[in-house]
Amino acid sequence: MFDNLTVNQRAALLSVAMLVVGLLIWEAAIPAQKAAGELTEYERLTGGGAPKAGVPPPSDVLTKAWEQLSNPFYDAGPNDKGIGIQIGYSIYRVLTGYFMAALVAIPLGFLIGMSQVAYKAFNPFIQVLRPISPLAWMPLALFVIQDSEASAIFVIFICSIWPMLINTAFGVAGVRQDWVNVARTHELGAFRTAFTVILPAAAPTIITGMRISIGIAWLVIVAAEMLVGGTGIGYYVWNEWNNLDLTSVIFSILMIGVVGMLLDSAFGFLQRAVAYAE
Amino acid sequence: MSKPFLSIERLTQKFPDGQGGTLTVFENATFGIEKGEFVCILGHSGCGKSTIMNILAGLAEPTSGVVKMDGYEVSGPSLDRGVVFQNYSLLPWLSALKNVTFGVKAREPGWSKAKVEEHARQYLAMVGLEGDVVYRKPSQLSGGMRQRVSIARAFANHPKLLLLDEPFGALDALTRGTIQDELLKIWSGTGQTVFMITHDIDEAILLADRILLMTNGPFARVAESVEITIPRPRSRTEIVEHPNYYAIRNHLVQFLGQRSKELAGQKSDSTELRPDTVRIDHTDAEAVENPETSPRLRAVNE
Numbered sequence: 001m002f003d004n005l006t007v008n009q010r011a012a013l014l015s016v017a018m019l020v021v022g023l024l025i026w027e028a029a030i031p032a033q034k035a036a037g038e039l040t041e042y043e044r045l046t047g048g049g050a051p052k053a054g055v056p057p058p059s060d061v062l063t064k065a066w067e068q069l070s071n072p073f074y075d076a077g078p079n080d081k082g083i084g085i086q087i088g089y090s091i092y093r094v095l096t097g098y099f100m101a102a103l104v105a106i107p108l109g110f111l112i113g114m115s116q117v118a119y120k121a122f123n124p125f126i127q128v129l130r131p132i133s134p135l136a137w138m139p140l141a142l143f144v145i146q147d148s149e150a151s152a153i154f155v156i157f158i159c160s161i162w163p164m165l166i167n168t169a170f171g172v173a174g175v176r177q178d179w180v181n182v183a184r185t186h187e188l189g190a191f192r193t194a195f196t197v198i199l200p201a202a203a204p205t206i207i208t209g210m211r212i213s214i215g216i217a218w219l220v221i222v223a224a225e226m227l228v229g230g231t232g233i234g235y236y237v238w239n240e241w242n243n244l245d246l247t248s249v250i251f252s253i254l255m256i257g258v259v260g261m262l263l264d265s266a267f268g269f270l271q272r273a274v275a276y277a278e
Numbered sequence: 279m280s281k282p283f284l285s286i287e288r289l290t291q292k293f294p295d296g297q298g299g300t301l302t303v304f305e306n307a308t309f310g311i312e313k314g315e316f317v318c319i320l321g322h323s324g325c326g327k328s329t330i331m332n333i334l335a336g337l338a339e340p341t342s343g344v345v346k347m348d349g350y351e352v353s354g355p356s357l358d359r360g361v362v363f364q365n366y367s368l369l370p371w372l373s374a375l376k377n378v379t380f381g382v383k384a385r386e387p388g389w390s391k392a393k394v395e396e397h398a399r400q401y402l403a404m405v406g407l408e409g410d411v412v413y414r415k416p417s418q419l420s421g422g423m424r425q426r427v428s429i430a431r432a433f434a435n436h437p438k439l440l441l442l443d444e445p446f447g448a449l450d451a452l453t454r455g456t457i458q459d460e461l462l463k464i465w466s467g468t469g470q471t472v473f474m475i476t477h478d479i480d481e482a483i484l485l486a487d488r489i490l491l492m493t494n495g496p497f498a499r500v501a502e503s504v505e506i507t508i509p510r511p512r513s514r515t516e517i518v519e520h521p522n523y524y525a526i527r528n529h530l531v532q533f534l535g536q537r538s539k540e541l542a543g544q545k546s547d548s549t550e551l552r553p554d555t556v557r558i559d560h561t562d563a564e565a566v567e568n569p570e571t572s573p574r575l576r577a578v579n580e
Contacts, residue, residue, distance in 0.1 A: 178367040181363070181367065182367050184337060185356075185357075186380070186384035186385075187356060187384060196380070200369070200372075201371070203371075274371075276415065277415070
């Protein structure tokens with residue numbers, strides 16, 4: 001019955017089937033709340049009559065999602081903003097820190113990739129700084145910068161810089177000598193060689209580094225916003241946890257995934273645009 | 279003593295041999311090339327042909343010796359010396375056309391975009407690349423087409439000296455034949471000075487005015503300069519009928535098969551470093567010569 005479908009159509013069908021089955025299992029696994037029967041006075045006084053908090057069923061989450069997404073930008077005070085505003089804050093912080101990191105990492109990566117001396121001189125610092133969890137910088141950032149917003153951006157900056165720096169250096173160092181020789185026999189200066197030969201040759205590797213970085217930045221922003229608070233999707237998750245609104249927690253977890261996927265696919269698109277076959 | 283257009287004087291290249299000593303690839307290589315001449319160099323691998331080519335291109339520095347072009351010493355790469363590499367060296371992210379305009383833009387920074395493109399298209403057409411094919415990326419072109427693009431890029435720049443490093447080495451015999459013909463056609467139209475490395479004796483006879491023969495390395499040297507006494511225009515089917523063809527071919531085969539080994543490592547006498555000139559001509563009935571006994575004219579360049 002599926003013989004005349006393409007591979008993509010069959011895969012899509014299977015995905016939908018898995019989603020439906022998964023949601024049904026989830027819905028069925030939530031135990032029905034016991035109806036409050038006859039309670040002793042003691043039980044009533046200790047809150048036994050209230051429904052026990054549990055994981056909400058998917059139908060509740062979907063209702064919540066519909067409610068939130070139909071009005072994403074409302075703003076009703078510091079602790080009650082629409083999901084669109086919260087995600088907007090997170091994306092703004094991620095992109096600010098990320099592009100500042102790109103401005104540092106890509107030129108520095110070029111330098112390290114082109115010069116053996118620079119590579120050897122920078123390498124010990126990179127190797128020590130790279131494995132540090134970005135959140136470990138948070139106390140120092142808060143103390144030095146004295147601004148929670150800027151500290152979150154700094155944490156994004158510091159975690160995005162490494163994959164971009166290392167991939168740029170690797171891509172630039174790996175440019176085929178033949179292509180560099182083409183530039184040399186055409187008497188291109190250092191800048192024109194960098195922009196017309198080395199940059200396009202290393203672009204796929206550089207974009208791969210940028211793609212890894214944006215993924216890490218999006219992972220880190222949630223944790224950073226849980227710490228600094230105020231606004232953002234990470235703060236939103238934590239705030240809803242404090243409100244014991246599990247429906248909102250699950251909904252925002254899904255939104256984090258969707259936004260992360262969109263950011264990644266934007267870079268996937270860029271990657272395909274600069275790819276070349278040898 | 280009139281200097282040739284390109285003069286290679288006492289070129290020596292030594293490399294570390296990996297055991298603390300040095301390996302002399304070639305020593306005191308000395309020869310000249312006249313303007314408009316097509317010169318091929320033949321020799322076994324390891325005699326340093328590619329190193330000589332890289333030195334002429336300015337991509338490598340010799341241990342000692344000088345290369346002079348038009349009376350000026352050559353140092354570093356220059357647009358005056360165009361190179362066609364064996365592996366084409368096209369930039370894979372650019373189309374065939376853009377690969378050629380890349381070179382033209384570097385040569386003529388003042389030209390308008392339209393003029394650069396028209397010039398590039400003209401040279402691509404000379405090597406038989408026209409129409410939609412010029413918009414393809416190198417990965418979408420066959421090996422032969424890629425090398426055509428590379429040749430077009432080099433000729434479009436009108437270098438004073440064109441260096442071809444085994445340009446047809448990676449191509450099959452039939453494609454090689456077609457592109458050799460195209461190379462001859464484009465060369466005869468421009469009067470370009472060409473220096474070419476090849477492993478193919480027939481290719482060298484078809485294309486060259488003169489063939490330089492190198493002895494085996496280490497301590498290789500340019501031992502002979504064989505004139506190709508077959509009139510132009512040449513075609514591959516007609517030159518094999520020419521009385522000089524097999525005489526020259528036999529001489530080259532003998533050299534590469536035997537004498538390149540015998541002469542290997544011998545230091546040339548220090549007074550005369552230029553290669554012996556060998557001229558084999560059977561067309562003049564009175565002067566029928568056996569190549570082995572023919573008188574060697576020396577130092578025709580001086």
